[in-house]
Amino acid sequence: MIGGGLAGIAAAETAARQGRQPVIFERASVLGGRAASLPEPVRKVWIDNGQHLLLGCCTEMLALNRRLGLDRFFQQTDTLPFYNVQNQCWNLSASRLLPVSLQFLPALLTMPFLPFSERLKTGYLLQKLVKEDFFRANLPAKTVADWLRQHWVPQKTRDSFWDPLILSALSETADHTAAAALQKVVRDVFFAGRGGMTLHLPIVPLREIYHDAVLNPLTKLGISFRFFKRLRRLHWEKKNSAVEITAVEFSDGSTEQFDDYVFAVPAFALWKVLNDSGLSDTAERLGLNRFEPGSISTVHLWLDRPLLNGRKCGVLLGGDGQFLCCCKESDHYYTVVVSASHRILPDAEMTASGSRMLVERILEQLRAVFGCSPLRAVHARVTVRFDAVFSPGISVFANRERFDVPVGRLFSNAGIAGDWVLPDYPATLESAVRSGNLAGKDRF
Numbered sequence: 001m002i003g004g005g006l007a008g009i010a011a012a013e014t015a016a017r018q019g020r021q022p023v024i025f026e027r028a029s030v031l032g033g034r035a036a037s038l039p040e041p042v043r044k045v046w047i048d049n050g051q052h053l054l055l056g057c058c059t060e061m062l063a064l065n066r067r068l069g070l071d072r073f074f075q076q077t078d079t080l081p082f083y084n085v086q087n088q089c090w091n092l093s094a095s096r097l098l099p100v101s102l103q104f105l106p107a108l109l110t111m112p113f114l115p116f117s118e119r120l121k122t123g124y125l126l127q128k129l130v131k132e133d134f135f136r137a138n139l140p141a142k143t144v145a146d147w148l149r150q151h152w153v154p155q156k157t158r159d160s161f162w163d164p165l166i167l168s169a170l171s172e173t174a175d176h177t178a179a180a181a182l183q184k185v186v187r188d189v190f191f192a193g194r195g196g197m198t199l200h201l202p203i204v205p206l207r208e209i210y211h212d213a214v215l216n217p218l219t220k221l222g223i224s225f226r227f228f229k230r231l232r233r234l235h236w237e238k239k240n241s242a243v244e245i246t247a248v249e250f251s252d253g254s255t256e257q258f259d260d261y262v263f264a265v266p267a268f269a270l271w272k273v274l275n276d277s278g279l280s281d282t283a284e285r286l287g288l289n290r291f292e293p294g295s296i297s298t299v300h301l302w303l304d305r306p307l308l309n310g311r312k313c314g315v316l317l318g319g320d321g322q323f324l325c326c327c328k329e330s331d332h333y334y335t336v337v338v339s340a341s342h343r344i345l346p347d348a349e350m351t352a353s354g355s356r357m358l359v360e361r362i363l364e365q366l367r368a369v370f371g372c373s374p375l376r377a378v379h380a381r382v383t384v385r386f387d388a389v390f391s392p393g394i395s396v397f398a399n400r401e402r403f404d405v406p407v408g409r410l411f412s413n414a415g416i417a418g419d420w421v422l423p424d425y426p427a428t429l430e431s432a433v434r435s436g437n438l439a440g441k442d443r444f
């Protein structure tokens, strides 16, 4: 197993439960991959590289958490408050009395930010979106912006509902998001069943969950770990016109041989390894160059007063940040997620001065939303991941079949896993775990 993110953990766990003894090779010193924490030297605490939310529709990820005893690190809430700069608050929650297809309609009809006709239309469009066939042959693929324009959605409705939804769920703007990607999110969150929108928020740093707390249960399953092992090259030979991996070579010069392999690394990392191994035709067949990174920045704020009135989180409207989370109430420690942060600051400008500017803009937004001026940050820090997700554009979501190889059989004795692998899914913990489960099952 190469890669110790959630995809690699899931693949190893599945394989181990089938009686195998997988070894995870990870280039970093910890498991968890992008679900990571870093030290905050001023406050002397671990902070996450970004707020990681799980929704009730992330069924395989939640099941993995339960199997590994990690569900104790999460707090649940069924209501998601939205706040706008006019100081209005709206609670999005599901009705338990209505059928699943209508469960969000009562909440939508009470949304104060929009006229009643727009609320009704939003409910109707959500239903329509999930029934569209975006994969019909001979039709050009649509972006979400195309689809919203086609349905005459006014800018105010986009600002109050659609754009925050697209940014929070897919970390991309409507112009660069395939309509099929948003359809998948809306179907899973709003229509697939009850509890799809239940939020599961981590209550300790991610490192304590996906590294410290998983080592023991995974070890008990017979899984072992090698850290600081970066895969550099594959050794291979052709057998009956199929490629068979004969060994994996690491950047420290060591090589290892196994019967089976799963490469659970991000698309760009696999692209590099395949090219360096003389397998660029495979990288091309997988279309790895179609995956473009999408950035997420997180503004960490230690404020001079509490916000949110005891609530854990909320969606912010009308500014740069989309999601506010209370990480430690007693310290007034909050995070604000800025999805697709390249739209605000080009990557090259994410420097100290860029960070300061972002902190100021977010504080301004919080002052407007919560009507508290002056609101001061006792301490602030910005974390940026340029490659947090892949951009869910139409080049990736144009076809239902993303690859012409089954997940488990990239080569005769090797499979792939990762949040980019499953054709219908955007980059999430759920897609990472699902692909890992499949690769672990298929491969072993």
Ligand SMILES: Cc1cc2nc3c(=O)[nH]c(=O)nc-3n(C[C@H](O)[C@H](O)[C@H](O)COP(=O)(O)OP(=O)(O)OC[C@H]3O[C@@H](n4cnc5c(N)ncnc54)[C@H](O)[C@@H]3O)c2cc1C
Residues within 6 Å of the ligand: 002, 003, 004, 005, 006, 007, 008, 025, 026, 027, 028, 031, 032, 033, 034, 035, 049, 050, 051, 052, 053, 054, 229, 230, 231, 232, 264, 265, 266, 269, 273, 296, 297, 298, 385, 387, 388, 389, 417, 418, 419, 420, 427, 428, 429, 430, 432
């Ligand atoms: C700031 C931020 C916020 C996010 N928010 C959410 C959220 O709220 N909800 C959600 O569902 N998802 C969220 N995500 C996305 C989620 O973190 C990823 O989709 C998921 O963690 C991907 O898991 P993975 O195992 O596929 O890849 P990774 O986590 O990237 O794991 C791959 C592993 O492979 C290792 N590796 C890479 N190259 C090599 C090599 N050559 N040799 C050996 N090892 C290698 C890496 O070190 C890494 O540990 C967020 C991501 C970020 C960065």
